[in-house]
Amino acid sequence: MDLKSPSKATNEDRRGRIITYSCIGIIIVLVVSILYFIASRGLATFIQNHVNVFRFLTGTQWNPSLLDSHGQPEVGALPMITTSFLVTILAAIVATPFAFAVAIYMVEIAPKRGTKLLQPVMELLVGIPSVVYGFIGLTVIVPIVRHIFGGTGVGILAGTLVLFVMILPTVTSLSVDALTAVPMYLRSASLALGATRWQTIRKVILRAAMPRLLTAIIFGMARAFGEALAVQMVIGNAALMPTSLVSPTSTLTSQLTTEVGNTVMGTIQNNALWSLALILLLMSLVFNLLVHFIGKRGEIK
Template sequence: MDKKLQEQLLKKSKAAKLERLGRGVSFSALLLITLTVFAIILFVASKGLSTFFSNHVNFWDFLSGKSWNPSVTNSHGQPEVGALPMILGSFIVTILSAIIATPFAIGTAIFMTEISPRRGAAILQPVTELLVGIPSVVYGFIGLTVVVPAVRTVFGGSGFGIFSGTFVLFVMILPTVTSMTVDALKTVPRYYREAALALGATRWQMIYKVVLRAATPGILTAIVFGMARAFGEALAVQMVIGNAALVPTSLFAPASTLTSVLTTGIGNTVMGSMQNNALWSLALVLLVMSLIFNLVIRLIGRKGAMPK
């Protein structure tokens, strides 16, 4: 009898078995995600580096070259795979869209959290969620049928270019930056506001000198996150930027980005060819920049963590 009782006491309960199963499933999912990420990085890196090791293209010439025509060789017998026009185009549209979106996002977030939380939650929050859910091809089609003709009418030219791409990206990243800025403002403790008002500060002084300063790391994280999305956007930008692999000389001249060249060219090349390897090198640059954006976000978030 004592032996049976001892076995029952030592036997794992059903709850303990379920907990062990849950841990195993969670660890397996984490391991699968980690392996998938590393596999993607290794695959893109192996394909992208083939341009430099298999096709013997100079790395610096690739980054600083201004001519993109992989099927043509220059006077030195090297293929013309200068990625500088696409890199500049990607950075210009990303930075400009973030600069334009930031004031609108901060103003909307302040209205939703500090000025009129009820009305902001009732009106602006559904609008923000709706903008997030719209597919990028819809943004691109609207830009193609509305923004491009408007730019052509007002500024002349074809209407395709960095300005059109910037405007489309501004609308696309605005809800993302706004929602993250709202979350950043909500994390500021209430007693910060109460202390500022108790010291005689007006509401605008409290918002500007206390709330916004306390939420600065979160706002910076939102901006960088929006820039990361803008940098990696492909279809919408491709439809309005013009897809001309030229160094940008004007906001209204056709240009290209890393993603636009990738989406237009990857389906027209043969795997393992020089043209295909050059496109994978562009994908590698895009991947490295995305990793840098994520690293910056983590650093900002870590330094700006609120003390508990």
């Protein structure tokens, strides 16, 4: 037997390792180039076009083709930033109680019936393309909002309602996972101490699952923050500071999708859009860090 020449198994091992490492390498290169590209384009607004970062973040006038009184292009991103955050937070606030209620029903109250009935519903909601959500929003929600509040009906309220339905399945299924992860013995312990089922849910299960439930909400917010198409169809697409929940405005994403076809690479108009993309990228990084941080906190049990 030749101990020094590599066996067939060793060769296979090496081949597997090469394939794995090259795939990882390609993905890393891809991610780094995307980050570099967005950052270089996004920062060009500030470096090449000499836009003041502070004025970019706090300005309320968005009209990159025009110059303002200081001789700088009018690229105030505050309306988009505000609207993006408002629809995200409002959608999360509306969706959370529904998601938790459905999750509690599915895990604690009627595990068999609840799962059989609601699991397919949630999967269906995930599967509907966002353009369909936007279309429904445009033809159903916007007229209703218009009827109740007057005006055009488009704006943050319509955006919130569409996003609420879109993030509901995400938050729900992650909440279901969070509740399922609470060990059975904690339920027994609570019941054996004379707690009712509702007391057990409220005081033990929700509390023990809280870090993972917060993670579920943040994942939902990340989805809401990044959603472009459905929001674009109901938000109004006017880069104006929102004056109410029913005034036409624009999110970071909807501004990008609306304008990106109308600009030429390398111009200030185009660079300004990349700066919006950079904000989106940084925000998704923040959401990821939050999830990571909360997950770490939750581990200390």
